[in-house]
Amino acid sequence: MKRTSRDIRTANRYEVLRQIIARSPTSRQELASATGLSLATVATLVGELLDLRMITEVGFEDSAGGRPRGLVAVNAAGGALIGVDIAETYVHVELFDLALNVLARAEEDIRPGESRPEQVIGHVATAVGSVVAQAGVEAARVLGVGVSVPGQVDRATGIAEYAPNWNWHDVPLLDLLSEHIAYPLHLDNPLRACAVAELWFGAARGHEDAVVVNLGTGVGAGLVLGGGLHRGVSNSAGEWGHTTLVLDGRLCHCGNHGCVETYVGAPGIMRNLRELDPRSPLLHPEDQTATVDALARGVAEGDPVAVKVVQDTARYLAAGIADLVNLLNPEVVVLSSWVAARLGGPLLDEVREAVARHALRRPLAATEIVLSPIPTDPVCLGAATFALEGALQSVGQRTAQRVVSGKGRTAPTA
Amino acid sequence: MKRTSRDIRTANRYEVLRQIIARSPTSRQELASATGLSLATVATLVGELLDLRMITEVGFEDSAGGRPRGLVAVNAAGGALIGVDIAETYVHVELFDLALNVLARAEEDIRPGESRPEQVIGHVATAVGSVVAQAGVEAARVLGVGVSVPGQVDRATGIAEYAPNWNWHDVPLLDLLSEHIAYPLHLDNPLRACAVAELWFGAARGHEDAVVVNLGTGVGAGLVLGGGLHRGVSNSAGEWGHTTLVLDGRLCHCGNHGCVETYVGAPGIMRNLRELDPRSPLLHPEDQTATVDALARGVAEGDPVAVKVVQDTARYLAAGIADLVNLLNPEVVVLSSWVAARLGGPLLDEVREAVARHALRRPLAATEIVLSPIPTDPVCLGAATFALEGALQSVGQRTAQRVVSGKGRTAPTA
DNA sequence: CAGACTTTGTAAACCCCCTTTCCTAACCCC
DNA sequence: GGGGTTAGGAAAGGGGGTTTACAAAGTCTG
Incomplete structure (x- = not known):
């Protein structure tokens, strides 16, 4: 893909709006220092966003001896x-x-x-x-x-x-x-x-390289590399769930054996539970959500089976995350999606500890593992x-399209 | 990292020189169409490189009715x-x-x-x-x-x-x-x-996303993402060799178990051989190179043990490569380094076949697996x-440094 | 309360980069 | 040797970002 100066503009526009949303209300000065852009550029971009009515001016900051800073905020409406x-x-x-x-x-x-x-x-x-x-x-x-x-x-x-x-x-x-x-x-x-949500509003904000690990029924990893989403050639990067964790391990619906998903996806967690105690009352065979919820409650109550299942799951998960850390050397690994939301707390400590055992020291030192701070879906x-x-x-796009006329030139439409 | 228009220039300069080296001698026209840049830009960059004496004009192409194209070539000397x-x-x-x-x-x-x-x-x-x-x-x-x-x-x-x-x-x-x-x-x-070598002169040239798998005594993967080397936050991305292939598998010198390196690195291959036939004459316990050479010869001669060892190794390697394909969705996976150079031929077919079994269809379809075409180290x-x-x-850098004088302005030094 | 000091934010000038357009140079063919 | 054709340089133009100058809008102080 050829990169042009326009891409820089688009990236800056994204960044400025991200910062405005995060800090709203905020001043141009603050935006400039937060983004590293010059004041003039920030002012131009803020002007654009004001024209689009995506943000509005909302007053002034108290000043201590100078002209007060104008404040802008997202125009929610x-x-x-x-x-x-x-x-x-x-x-x-x-x-x-x-x-x-x-x-x-x-x-x-x-x-x-x-x-x-x-x-x-x-x-x-x-x-x-x-x-x-x-x-x-x-x-x-x-x-x-x-x-x-x-x-x-x-x-x-x-x-x-x-x-x-x-x-x-x-x-x-x-x-x-x-x-x-x-x-x-x-x-x-x-x-x-999920990766884009974390990049804009969550734990990956402001990071160049991040991995958003998605723990749901399916499992995957959204990759933020170089400050933007990595899509791969055919937009199918991130299929971490179908990465081998155990050679010749559990059969996955993808046809392979030992995929990460079969160990840390919701059905995989259920299987971890079933292998530990096939008759556990925590197990709701037809309901992944209920089982995960039961596990979360079990851990809170100190149920040894629940604790063990979470430990086992964390161990699998950590091995997979350590692979990502070693391979990609990200700044942050974010655990996202509904399983992480429900089981995240108890899982997190175990995962951090186990990743520390698995990953190489140098990449590990640069990486933090966090739960997604996004409260909604x-x-x-x-x-x-x-x-x-x-x-x-589409903001920066040329609006005036050249009119191709059959014969002679037509006047440009207003 | 903030990106500026200068990065675009640098990237274009790289690309033009890469093309000149690859096609030498070549014309500005050819470079323009190969790089997608305009003729004017190519001419400017070619001019820069001529000034640096990194390339020279070497004559003209035969023309069929127009002004002949000037040819430039790398100025090897x-x-x-x-x-x-x-x-x-x-x-x-x-x-x-x-x-x-x-x-x-x-x-x-x-x-x-x-x-x-x-x-x-x-x-x-x-x-x-x-x-x-x-x-x-x-x-x-x-x-x-x-x-x-x-x-x-x-x-x-x-x-x-x-x-x-x-x-x-x-x-x-x-x-x-x-x-x-x-x-x-x-x-x-x-x-x-190795990754940069492939990117400039090898199989990754012209690709946005590529993985250079390094098979030597140690194992790793150089990641080319978005047309450039992916380094990670602390410049330690690519430690694919210390990615888990078999949970609780072979002990690795990194302290972990089941790392890719312990199965497909030269010592790992020797172990694959030893586990199959501890007394194999192919095995040179103290000499990795000799063992790998012996295996290569063995395969060529149809030695069943050698064939089996290569098959086993290919199977491990393929599982690891399939993980990379699923996770990163690259255009090309290049097998490089001395083990690949010696064992590459026989390994390649097995690997391709096994990767096809392991990887997901969509990313697989976009990926080709090749041996490094680089003949030297x-x-x-x-x-x-x-x-x-x-x-x-350093070409594009400003040369004129502002002179800070103690009192008044000093004349700029010529 | 007026002038001094401070800070904001816009406008203008400038630099970098790429592209388009125009024009001359250089060649072939007739 | 003109006419047609292609190459490549020069100039203009558009996008982007930064620096600089300056007016605007405050507080502070005498």
Whole structure:
């Protein structure tokens, strides 16, 4: 990919807005020192964002002998972003204001046989319509919709190349969605959504290199390298869940043996429990969430089986994370997604300790392991962030398109 | 790290020189279409390189009805680069002309026990002096010396933070070397040297994302991500050799169990052989090179034990490579270093096949696995490339330093 | 309460980088 | 030796960032 000076501008625009959202309200001076940009550049970018009505001037700082600093803050009401989290059994949609507060939520269940794209898209369209209605925002103020769909996605064409849970192959999801949804659409997968959410609003903010480890039913790692998302050639980087942890280990649904996912994904954790005590009352064979919750409670109550399961899981997880630390040497490893949210506390200490045993000293010394600080659904937030990035990207674009006329030149349209 | 428009220039300068070296002689037009840059930019950069005498005009292309294209080629005699490969038992130094031909070689043995930094540096200084004398180049034409030293290196300070083979801790190697060597010095480790060599002259050339798998006594992976070397926060990314392949597997000298290195590094391969047939005549217990050579010959002759050992090794290697493919989604995986050079042919087919079984379909489809096409010592070449990059980096720098005068302004020095 | 001091933020000038456009140079063919 | 064609340099222009100058907007002090 060729890089141009425009990319620098886009990156700076992102960074300034990130800082404004994080520090809101804040001054141009603070932004300049936080971003390392000159005051003039910050002022220009702030001006752009003011013009877009994404931020507003909100008064002045008290001064101690000079002209008071003007303060800017996110203009929460200046637009709305929608994040769609499509999963195997549900579609979860959230509508955010520009301060990334959730204004409305909607959830649709996907019933077991509903695997056709049209059915799933129907749920998405319903839920999106619902959040817009609930929040009562005008359509024109919806800046975009980010859609996270499991599996491999081609961003350029908007095709879901492969979704394992429904066995989708090359579904032109973006085209299908755009028949029902009039807002700008952005497609990607949950791994990258979580990574972007952490990059903008979470523990990866301000870091050049970070790994966002996703612990859910599936497992993956969103890679932030060089300050931006690493996508790989075919936008399928981050499949850490299908990385071998135990050669010839547990059979994974990907066909391989010993994948990380089979040890630290929710079904893997259930299996860790079952292997320890097949009749444990903590085990809810058909309900991953309930089992994980039971484990969390068990650990809190000192149940030895629960403690042991978490220890075992932490040991597997730590071996996998140590691999990431050794290979990528990131500044921070973030544990995200619902399993981490529920089991994170007890897991974290064990993981830190075990990673310290596994990883090499030098990379380890530079890395910290933290839980995601994002309180809401990170996938929805990340998906909405894709929409936010999309809205910012088109700012710098030339608006005046050259008019190609059949014969002679036409006057440019106003 | 803040990126500026100058980085773009530097990257373009690299790319143009890379193309010139690869296609020498070539025309500005060809360079423009190869790099995607405009003719004007290419002409400017070519002009710069001509001024530096790194390239020369070498005539004209035949034309078919227009002004003939001027041809430029690397000015091999325009400078010399030195690559130093410090390893556990030897120091290998090569002197290159600007076409990256080897003009002189020198090798010094490091005897067991010679582990003090001054001893090692003495060998380096001797060897560097030797190649300069052999090649008969003037000191002024040596553009720089790249030094590869095993372990973790801080490039900014030039400190070898940790070298496992001699148990070095925080040795200020660059300072010590500069007492003996007057040329510009560049320090890094062999992993990254090989990666840069592939990026400039080998199989990774022109790719955005590549992994250079290093199979030697030690094992690692140089990561090319986003068109440049990925270093990680503390310049220690790429320690793939100390990534877990088999949980609780073979004990590694890093203190861990089941590291990739213990299965596919030269000692690991020897162990694979020993476990299969402890009395195999292929086994030279004290000589890794001889054993690997014997295995290569054995495979060529159809020796079933050799074939099996290579199969086993390939299987381990493939599992590890599949992990890299799934995690990073690179365009190309390059097998490099001396084990790959000797055993590469027979290994490659097995590896490709086994990776295809392990990796996910989508990332796999985008990845090819190849042997390094670099015929010489890739570490020396890569180290020399660091020196070349260094020489190119200082091109764009402002030369006129502001003179701070005590009183009034001094006339700028010519 | 007016002048002095301090700080903000905008505007202008400047540097770097790349591209487009124009024009001359250099060659082939007829 | 003109006409057609291609190469490559020079100039103009657009994007981006920084530095510098200066007006604006405060506090402080005599």
